[in-house]
Amino acid sequence: MSSTRRLSEILAVLFLFLVSVGAPICAQDSASAHRGRGRIVVLMVWDGLRPDFVTQRDTPNLFRLAREGVRFDKHHSIFPTLTMVNATALATGAPPGVNGLEGNNFYLPPSAETPKGQVVSAEGAKAILNLNGSSQFKGRLIGLDTIAQEVAREGGYVSVVGKQGPTAVFDNRVATLVDGKDIVGEAHKDYLFASEDLVAQSASQKITVPPDSKTTVADEQRDLYYARLVVEDALPAAKLAADAGRPALVVFWQHNPDLTQHVAGLGTLPAMEALSLCDNNLMSVRAAIEALGIADKTDLIIVSDHGFATIKFRIVLSEMLVAAGIKKSHDSTDVVVVPNGGADLVYLSPTEFATPESKQAVLQKIVNFAEAQEWCGPIFSRDPATAPDEPSRRGHRQRAPKPYLGWINGTFSQRVIGLYNAERSPDLVISFREEPDADNKNLTGPTNPAFLIGQIGQVSMPNKSAELLHPVKGLVYADTGTSQTFTTGMGMHGAAGEREIHNFCAATGPDFRRGFVDLNPTANIDVAPTITEILGTLPNIGPGGVAPAGRAMAEALIDGHRSAGGSHTQTMTADLMLPGVEAVTTLHVSWIGDEPYLDSSTVEHKPLGSSP
Known part of the structure; x- marks a missing residue:
């Protein structure tokens, strides 16, 4: 048992004693005098x-x-x-x-x-x-x-x-x-x-x-x-x-x-x-x-x-993009993937992709690849200074009725939840998928299997988590790069899921x-x-x-306004047509005035023709 447990009773007695002899709680009518x-x-x-x-x-x-x-x-x-x-x-x-700070880890472009x-x-x-x-x-x-x-x-x-x-x-x-x-x-x-x-x-x-x-x-x-x-x-x-x-x-x-x-x-x-x-x-x-x-x-x-949530699978997105032919090599700077656990930041080289058209083409490849996978959650794209004209596509809903959509099909605009920064925003912020209602009873514990999905597909690895005492709901896919520190069964955060938000x-x-x-x-x-x-x-x-x-x-606050004003909720959806399937990503957002509060996100893959 930790030493913190042994201190508990002593500290409890000390606290109760001090509360009994300390200063009384200030009355409501005198609080404002001390403001x-x-x-x-x-x-x-x-x-x-x-x-x-x-x-x-x-x-x-x-x-x-x-x-x-x-x-x-x-x-x-x-x-x-x-x-x-x-x-x-x-x-x-x-x-x-x-x-201007968009991650635990981020990329500073050449300067x-x-x-x-x-x-x-x-x-x-x-x-x-x-x-x-x-x-x-x-x-x-x-x-x-x-x-x-x-x-x-x-x-x-x-x-x-x-x-x-x-x-x-x-x-x-x-x-x-x-x-x-x-x-x-x-x-x-x-x-x-x-x-x-x-x-x-x-x-x-x-x-x-x-x-x-x-x-x-x-x-x-x-x-x-x-x-x-x-x-x-x-x-x-x-x-x-x-x-x-x-x-x-x-x-x-x-x-x-x-x-x-x-x-x-x-x-x-x-x-x-x-x-x-x-x-x-x-x-x-x-x-x-x-x-x-x-x-x-x-x-x-x-x-x-x-x-927090429990890691279901470890993902190495950079390796997967190399295997898919989208990124040149693990160390190349044409596409830079910066792992952040439950979310990845993706940056394109401004020299190799110098026009909006070239950027759009490779970003759409990345989004199409990611959203076809079981591990992908919502993706947020950076609006360019000028975007190429987008032709109408089968299944592509025009942006005008949905101003929250990003300029890359299947994505949301980074502006909608306060991510866009003209100087520092990555081209894509990819959230991994969270399963808020599934628990970790078959994941956490050293005897359970652990998995990684990377360049050669799914592989097993040792599970480094501790013995589970009681199951906890909330699972997430996570990218921790090539680090072997984290495995299935351990804890992670960073995604746009209910348990982490x-x-x-x-x-x-x-x-x-x-x-x-x-x-x-x-x-x-x-x-x-x-x-x-x-x-x-x-x-x-x-x-x-x-x-x-x-x-x-x-x-x-005691002398503050009793009401924050009216709040309302909004459901935002982004659709992406893939071979044989439609990926539907949903954001649930609450609002007070002009301030958005992202509540949760979900992803669903529907067979083509199943949506009304």
């Missing part, structure tokens, strides 16, 4: 937490918090449902098309800085900070400032600690600070940043992040250490700032349950112990808030970046309503505008007036 610059917001991220994993048995502290404050029952991850995509959405309040092009893995502080340095993006890797930079700009306190990669997005210019200003000249003086590959602080305390722990719970010791940093360093510093009338933001991003769910699989003992670890860390943070006497000025938001969010504190269930659609891009409203800071507008696209979740 503004003297507020503290703690944003705690449970990486990869599915909402159905929050139960009284497995996560009692989070279960209780969600019922004390606000539970957002229709919360959404941003597609692609990847950590770095959603970290940037949480940090900026903007979707990938606005903030003066990268003459041969470069596949970038963004899941590390050094990768983000190097890109954001003086030689490449010069502080503007992200299309607009983050909420952390927003608070720092106004003289507040900022602490960002936890998993490397997503933490670096929140404070992506921290390595450029000179004399209290960052590379773009904005103030940044009172701060703490700590991840595995970067530590920086304005104070003089010694911070030493422990090495990777070799326990069944992945990075257990690091998550415990980061929780201690929050309790012993970040929260006391935030209190000093708030007492002086300054805003304070503490971001705590845990590795778990994501890392353990990846390597062990959903419904396994290590995955359950990872939930317990996160829940005990939450208890420690809440106990510290009470002990410091800042409960009347501290709002605590718990959110996950994405959901729907993530967890809850909040409590003096600014949030109590015992309230928000049934409006909400999303990770709505978190930053909500924090901005609570702290009373100026919005994080970027160069050229680039602004967050999310909305403040005002209906969940």
Whole structure:
């Protein structure tokens, strides 16, 4: 049994004691008196937490918090449902098309800085900070400032600690600070940043992040250490700032349950112990808030970046395109496939495909090949600056009645869910297929078969997942490239399926309503505008007036509007005629005003002539 289990009873006693002697919950009529610059917001991220994993048995502290404050029952991850995509959405309040970060891994085409092009893995502080340095993006890797930079700009306190990669997005210019200003000249003086590959602080305390722990719970010791940093360093510093009338933001991003769910699989003992670890860390943070006497000025938001599913088959799309004669070779740059687990980003060489006609021809080949396969989900195509005239085709529905369709038959426009970025969007974003209602009882566990589909077709391989305790619904096909780390039975995310799109969010504190269930659609891009409203800071507008696209979740705030306005749902379909079959891809989308919330997607192959 993990050490986190053994701590549970001790921490529970400590928490109950502190609650009994700590500051009382602020009354509703006094909450607004504390609104503004003297507020503290703690944003705690449970990486990869599915909402159905929050139960009284497995996560009692989070279960209780969600019922004390606000539970957002229709919360959404941003597609692609990847950590770095959603970290940037949480940090900026903007979707990938606005903030510019479209994957955990992405491709930078040939340029003066990268003459041969470069596949970038963004899941590390050094990768983000190097890109954001003086030689490449010069502080503007992200299309607009983050909420952390927003608070720092106004003289507040900022602490960002936890998993490397997503933490670096929140404070992506921290390595450029000179004399209290960052590379773009904005103030940044009172701060703490700590991840595995970067530590920086304005104070003089010694911070030493422990090495990777070799326990069944992945990075257990690091998550415990980061929780201690929050309790012993970040929260006391935030209190000093708030007492002086300054805003304070503490971001705590845990590795778990994501890392353990990846390597062990959903419904396994290590995955359950990872939930317990996160829940005990939450208890420690809440106990510290009470002990410091800042409960009347501290709002605590718990959110996950994405959901999760079990790998059914591993796919190596790059190899399959080579075998199909669409891509020249594994290392060729005519067609660059960047694997991202449940989604792949596909880029065409601008020199080898210099005209819209040549691009359209090869992209249609890729789409036709992919959508004929059992593993393919919805595909989103980048609208070109100018598109060739499209002749009418049998079964091709013209775009005018369906403005959400992409310019490649069978695809959706990247614009429809906020993916399109004029400078950085890939030519295609291919989501792999999720089966939300099938479970992993014959997939997870070392004695079950594991399969890979690549250049030579389907092959078997060892299953590296842990023993299954109880079945969990939600299966997905996934591309992890040539890496042998992941197999059938392990956990994955990134696709446009229901189990990955729907993530967890809850909040409590003096600014949030109590015992309230928000049934409006909400999303990770709505978190930053909500924090901005609570702290009373100026919005994080970027160069050229680039602004967050999310909305403040005002209906969940005590002195906010009771209604978010009317919402409605929309079904979008894209049809593709293939030899002997019609591929019908469907998106289910909810709307509040002009903001779309992708709910789920389905794919169906119908024999030709079966549709009305």
